[in-house]
Amino acid sequence: MQMDRLSARSLRLVCLSLLPLALSGAVAGKKPVIGQIAPDAELTLVDGTKLNLGEMRGDVVVLNFWATWCVPCRTELPILDTYYQIQKRHGLRVYAVTTEGSVPLYRLKPLFGRLQIAPARKIKGPYGPIDGGVPTNYIIDRSGKVRYAKAGALTLEILNEQLVPLLRERAPTQ
Missing domain, CATH: 1.20.5 (Single alpha-helices involved in coiled-coils or other helix-helix interfaces)
Known part of the structure; x- marks a missing residue:
């Protein structure tokens, strides 16, 4: 008893x-919902720098989730990188978040040594592959709203369709 x-x-x-x-x-x-304010998250870049998603308001942000074994991911990364190089002066930020926590950094460095987009080692927050699919991409506008969330590779056509209107929008005033 x-x-x-x-x-x-x-x-x-x-x-x-x-x-x-x-x-x-x-x-x-x-969870991130299209049309609603993006939930906050903390990115840890490969170099150890920590960035807060909420502090990126005023810029258009692409969160790209990828894996080394994913063929569409390896095709998409150079397209994203070229797009970023052209549009970064207009307020575009692109973060490539690896979904493989066990991949040693030395395997990632050669790839990102050639790219200008920021490689992230992990993200704390409700973002990740949608239904386990990679690549998965989230696009957040200047006001902090989720405007795109989809599993599947971004093509140049999708990037133009989604990002050009957002990059033309004015940054919100504080």
Whole structure:
């Protein structure tokens, strides 16, 4: 009988102690929804620099999730890089986030040594491959709204269709 009370009490304590964690996860886990303000996230670049997505308001941001084994990803990265080089002066930021946490940095450096887009090692926040598919891309406008979220490679046509109107928009005033 005493053992049952101890077990029930222990279970209640464990549940109560996990409640704040569960609640914070529910708030922090808000998924990106097209047309709504993008949930905040923290990017960790390959060089260790940490960037906050919320601080990028005023720029158009592309979050590209890719993998080394993904053939469409390896085709898409040079297209994204060339597009970025042409449009960065208009307020475009592109981050290529690897979905493979176990890939050693020395395997990523040769690829990104040739590219100007920023390679990210990880992201803390509700972004990632949609339905497990890579590449996955999110586009966030200057006001911080999600304007595109889709699994599948970006082509030049899609980039122009999605980004040109957003890059023409004025940055919101504070």
